[in-house]
Amino acid sequence: AQSVSQHNHHVILSEAASLELGCNYSYGGTVNLFWYVQYPGQHLQLLLKYFSGDPLVKGIKGFEAEFIKSKFSFNLRKPSVQWSDTAEYFCAVQYTGTASKLTFGTGTRLQVTL
């Protein structure tokens, strides 16, 4: 079955700390990969996406993610977090032939303290 795992459920960091959130997906052929962010009380917004090409993708607000095909991983990173990064982060995978549906991970709640 197609599934996406996010290992960290709740992460607490101080401002300026570095961030890495893990995401692994089950094998299912060609995939498109996404990270979405949900700020408190708001809708999902796209942070970044990977379809093909350079496996290191840069997104908005200083976030980046690296696709490692051999590890079925797409980890999200940011060198220095800010208080305003406090949010829920979702990894999502689109498997080929699934009519564009997104399979989401369980989400990681990031709390950044001052």
Add this chain to the structure above:
Amino acid sequence: DTAVSQTPKYLVTQMGNDKSIKCEQNLGHDTMYWYKQDSKKFLKIMFSYNNKELIINETVPNRFSPKSPDKAHLNLHINSLELGDSAVYFCASSPPTGAFTEAFFGQGTRLTVV
């Protein structure tokens, strides 16, 4: 201009009632979705329509019935509401398959069944 808009934003209703949530997108996309986010923030697809045609119907009780009068609208009707239906329901849309299939999400509808 709101790209994907849902109404209402909040919906509180009693068990057994029938309710509808409306969704409209002005992005010119062909594909629209309904996702459900439960109390643990887990997101799961419910339905997807492409040009008014149902293409994804996950394991959802038949009390839930999507309706797409045209490709810019996808409404969700729920009969005989149950306590377990309480969740946030997100509408989304995406361009035609084959193009970049990033999904754009609405603000969500928080449904509370009492």
